[in-house]
Amino acid sequence: MSSIAAVGESYQKFNPRAYLQNNYMPPRADFSSEDCVVPWKLRCLAEAFATGDIHGRTLIDVGSGPTIYQLLSACDHFEEIIATDYLEVNRAVLRRWVQGEPDGFDWSPYIKHVCRIEGKGEQWKEKEQKLRGKLRQILPIDVHQPEPLGSQVCQPADALVSTFCLEAVSPDRPSFERALSNVTTLLKPGGHFLLIGALEESFYLAGEAKLSVVPVSEVDVKEALSKSGYRIHDFRSYLMPPGLKIGVDDVSGVFFVHAQKKSVA
Ligand SMILES: C[S@@+](CC[C@H](N)C(=O)[O-])C[C@H]1O[C@@H](n2cnc3c(N)ncnc32)[C@H](O)[C@@H]1O
Numbered sequence: 325m326s327s328i329a330a331v332g333e334s335y336q337k338f339n340p341r342a343y344l345q346n347n348y349m350p351p352r353a354d355f356s357s358e359d360c361v362v363p364w365k366l367r368c369l370a371e372a373f374a375t376g377d378i379h380g381r382t383l384i385d386v387g388s389g390p391t392i393y394q395l396l397s398a399c400d401h402f403e404e405i406i407a408t409d410y411l412e413v414n415r416a417v418l419r420r421w422v423q424g425e426p427d428g429f430d431w432s433p434y435i436k437h438v439c440r441i442e443g444k445g446e447q448w449k450e451k452e453q454k455l456r457g458k459l460r461q462i463l464p465i466d467v468h469q470p471e472p473l474g475s476q477v478c479q480p481a482d483a484l485v486s487t488f489c490l491e492a493v494s495p496d497r498p499s500f501e502r503a504l505s506n507v508t509t510l511l512k513p514g515g516h517f518l519l520i521g522a523l524e525e526s527f528y529l530a531g532e533a534k535l536s537v538v539p540v541s542e543v544d545v546k547e548a549l550s551k552s553g554y555r556i557h558d559f560r561s562y563l564m565p566p567g568l569k570i571g572v573d574d575v576s577g578v579f580f581v582h583a584q585k586k587s588v589a
């Protein structure tokens with residue numbers, strides 16, 4: 325079995341609820357301290373969109389998983405947001421959230437926090453409804469395919485977001501770079517890409533699943549982006565404090581990149 329096929333096989337055991345419990349509940353989701361990793365991620369995204377440089381008709385989120393936090397600051401700047409994931413179990417979690425089904429994960433602390441740091445006086449229920457209204461497509465994706473969205477005819481998006489996907493689904497660095505190149509075909513020239521990921525991580529747990537991760541450094545990420553024809557506007561790193569190393573992975577830190585796909589020269 326190819327190493328990429330092995331990755332796909334390992335994801336069959338991925339448990340969304342366990343994944344959310346591990347990464348999106350306290351201690352990693354502690355909104356009382358700006359030093360905590362989840363507020364840091366939300367601030368990076370809010371500040372990137374607050375520049376006003378990133379806007380348009382369509383934004384695609386690559387490898388959404390069972391989470392929506394990564395779209396909260398985007399939803400004011402795009403008419404349509406397309407979420408994507410490899411697993412139906414994750415796409416179903418997102419569909420249930422969009423439909424407002426009661427038994428899902430409680431994202432309200434995240435929505436309240438983003439409304440607070442955006443400082444526009446927006447009510448959290450307003451932002452929740454706005455995102456639900458814009459999240460119109462939840463599509464299957466495979467970043468290892470040259471056309472990651474397959475036959476779904478999608479005109480290139482104005483922007484991409486992707487959080488903790490590429491390194492978590494690539495068996496090695498060449499595969500990581502190819503996946504980035506593949507997803508870049510989804511983005512129009514001049515389009516913006518907001519990428520968040522794990523630094524120097526080799527595995528993470530999601531219930532029964534133990535997923536392999538290709539360890540990447542800042543330099544690796546910058547090199548991959550440069551090879552795929554991006555200009556980097558902003559690159560930030562967060563060092564995972566010992567108190568947030570809770571055994572669910574061996575992540576050393578988190579990176580945030582605001583990159584722009586060069587227009588054809
Ligand atoms: C670590 S999770 C990231 C979830 C979410 N974006 C976040 O910020 O927590 C990685 C996601 O990549 C998805 N995935 C697995 N294989 C993939 C592939 N070949 N192409 C695209 N996504 C894939 C998984 O289903 C999972 O939802």
Ligand SMILES: O=[N+]([O-])c1ccc2c(c1)CN[C@@H](CO)C2
Binds near residue numbers: 347362525573
């Ligand atoms: O600290 N965090 O907020 C956080 C959130 C999600 C994830 C991590 C850390 C580390 N592992 C990745 C999967 O490779 C998923």
